[in-house]
Amino acid sequence: MTMTKSDESFLTAQPWMRRDDESAKAFAGFKTYRGMEPEVRSVTGAYRLHRDNPKAMQAPDYFYGWGRKYAWKERAGAYDAYRDWLDLRAADEERGKARRNRRIALGNALQKLNQCIGNIDPNDASVREVMPALTGVVKELRAEYDDEPTVRQQVTTYDGGNGGFGVLAQRAADLTDEELAAQYRQLNRDPGAAND
Secondary structure, three states, rough: OOOOOOHHHHOOOOOOOOOOOOOOHHHHHHHHHHHOOOOOOOOHHHHHHHHOOOOOOOHHHHHHHHHOOHHHHHHHHHHHHHHHHHHHHHHHHHHHHHHHHHHHHHHHHHHHHHHHHOOOOOOOOOOOHHHHHHHHHHHHHHHHHHOOOOOOOOEEEEOOOOOHHHHHHHHHHHHHHHHHHHHHHHHHHHHHHHHH
């Protein structure tokens, strides 16, 4: 990945980068300290790693001096916060990508189900078999777009009669698959027909 001028100026302005008054040796010690996991980070631990000496009892005074003078703890904390922010941003981008993919898949499924119902062959599948899938896809799409119904409407049956959902469901249950498919095709040709 190539760094741009704005990337460079952003990074050089950050507290976890080398300070103007910091020697190369002191910054190398800080990089070791900064690279440790926050739960186990310590000046002595950084010294052990920096010198590849796991048996060192403690860091020498100059190493502690660098830690105080160059504010290692605060700078490493700023670096941790920045890394956390990068991780959160990456996770948000992943969630957004997954959501877009789900929406595309659900939209494709809805389109296929609509085609299936409109052209149903009772020998292959019945409307009663396809409708639960259609209902499920529509429910998932509404949830994806935060479009859950908030107001209940009076249902008007295709033949103009009013009734609750139970009445409509009973009327639909009394129809054959061919009659349901025919009504579905009629509604697709004339969406206002159900309200006439």
